[in-house]
Amino acid sequence: MKSLLAFLLIASIAVNQHLLTGTIKSKTGDPVNDAVITCKGHLYYSHSDSDGNFTMDVPAGYYWLEVNRLGFLPYREEIDMNSDRSISIVLSEDTFIDKQIVVEANRAGSETPIAFKTIDQEDLAESNSGADLPLLLEFTPSYVSTSDAGIGIGYTGMRIRGTDMSRINVMINGVPLNEPESQSVFWVDLPDLTSSIESVQIQRGVGTSSNGAGAFGASINIETAASSNDASIEFNNSYGSFNSSKHTLKLASGLFADHFSAELRLSQVKSDGYIDRAFSDLQSLYLSAAYLNKNSSLNFIMLRGKEKTYQSWNGVPVELLETDRTYNAYNYENQTDNYWQNHYQMVFVSKLSDRLTLNSTLNFKHGEGYYEEYSADDNLSNYGLDTLVTNVIRRRWLDNDFYAALSNLQYKSKTYRLTAGLFYSRYFGSHFGNVIGYENASVRTELDHQYYFNEANKTDFNFFIKADYKLSQELSFFADLQYRLLTYQFELSGNRGSETVYPAFFNPKFGLNYNLGVDQSVYASLSVANKEPGRDDYVNSSAESRPKSERLFDLEMGYRLKKSDFLISTNLYYMTYKNQLALTGEINDVGEYTRVNLDKSYRLGIEIDLAYQPIKQFQINGNASISKNKIEQFT
Secondary structure: OOOOOOOOOOOOOOOOEEEEEEEEEEOOOOEOOOOEEEEOOOOOEEEOOOOOEEEEEEEOOEEEEEEEOOOEOOEEEEEEOOOOEEEEEEEOEOOOOOOOHHHHOOOOOOOOOOEEEEEEHHHHHHHOOOOOHHHHOOOOOOEEEEEOOOOOOOOEEEEEOOEOHHHEEEEEOOEEOOOOOOOOOOHHHOOOHHHHEEEEEEEEOOOOOOOOOOOOOEEEEEEEOOOOOOOEEEEEEEEEOOOEEEEEEEEEOOOEOOOEEEEEEEEEEEEOOOOOOOOEEEEEEEEEEEEEOOOEEEEEEEEEEEEEEEOOOOOOOHHHOOOOOOOOOOOOOOOEEEEEEEEEEEEEEEEOOOOEEEEEEEEEEEEEEEEEEEEEEEEHHHHOOOOOEEEEEEEEEEEEEEEEEEEEEEEEOOOEEEEEEEEEEEEEEEEEEEEEEEEEOOEEEEEEEEEEEEEEEEEEEEEEEEEEEEOOOOEEEEEEEEEEEEEEEEEOOOOOOEEEEOOEEEEEEEEEEEEOOOOEEEEEEEEEEEEOOOHHHHHOOOOOOOOOOEEEEEEEEEEEEEOOOEEEEEEEEEEEEEEEEEEEEEEOOOOOEEEEEEEEEEEEEEEEEEEEEEEOOEEEEEEEEEEEEEEHHHO
């Protein structure tokens, strides 16, 4: 059982409140629903209903009122809130189609009955001084970040509701970032990604349908930076402890020739690390070129990352925590990880009518690299060489290509939103190792001997359809159905040949949201997710000992309150697993440590996320989580 408890103390400050009401319409006189109304720099915000009406309590004072709605130009007006007032707002249609449509198909809306949190560019920028994205999302409930080097630069990761990175589905513009075989995400491959992010939505639990491996703890939906209408040059520098630094250059062309824009970002991040010798030397590039008009857009995006890090994967032994907290078991000079990764995306968005939109994306990702390691007192016969026992220096390589295509069609009316999506991907991966030398009696002998080589390919197809339907002004219904089909061909360890498996899954999700008023709501949902085993589970087993796919039933209930100076979201979850995979220390029939299926296990918890802003210059954010996680057959 694992428990986590965070405590937050908030001091109250009395503030005079006034009521702001209003109606939002388009230039044609039609009401605009789901518009977001905010007082700039404050927590105070509201959403317009199906008739375009909104209500919010605001403390006395002067504010910049902002209204934002997909498909319309932002609206801004200074208002005096020293008394109650009512206003009418007319929004103009956007000259160019909004890129946010790209991620909307996989994101939760204000009335979606799941636990989620959306973090925008402004909030990320406040803490973007060099640490990787996992460190910047720590104000998410049930969230813990990790850093191998101990400083948030280099190899970093996260756990949400106790689940590791291989169970958290991550997408960039709807395209999976998780490696198809290991199903994990290596953030070090895309340094300073945060500087090119428009927003991030974190869905806890199963969430809505997403592309890639099933979400068993959460899903993270990243939207890259939108095109800017203004030309700009920006240079950011950060310096910190352990010789850490980040340098970022951003160039934006602004809109030119009425329809075109381009952006470029170059970044370098370095650190010596807190752990001994755990240095990081990272570079990245982001390039975006877009063509925009009123009803469609075409955007080319390139992301490139290069990393060299000294390995500190083994952590610090518990017996050394008090005396040598920076201990690193590795001391070979070039015990490093080296990897390069390029992403290319072509994103097309089209507004087919006032209610119907289409977005389609083509993606190609290439990655290659190796980690070098020193293996003391090793026998060369393990590598198909001599029987000499010596110190071996080897490199283990990964070279892979990932192709993906997706398309989403969305229809919106006054009472419902219907979304259908298709996703197809193909992955080709080569795994090989080379002995590059050995040392005997302080004499090093250089080699270039390949001692293993195996390949794998994986095809992933899924189709989903989901609907948000407003049954009444207060009650809305959510349904999401996904079918996923895989083909995975792999080579078994120990030269035992190759095999192909064909997992297929059906993932249904249902929920209800009930608005108790303009500022509060309750919701409940039940979701099912299925997930195939990872690469090691397949290659290090036989057909008889191979683990089964995992299944998760996720029940969520929550309450949301949005006041002018106070926001709170509480959520109760019960996640019960069938055949959850876990290490037990047992060795299977091919002599490998491997994960086994657990018949029954569960995670039960409550989450609280809140924010308080009594005055313009002061804001407190915090969260608390308590969870109970059990494997029933062992407790």
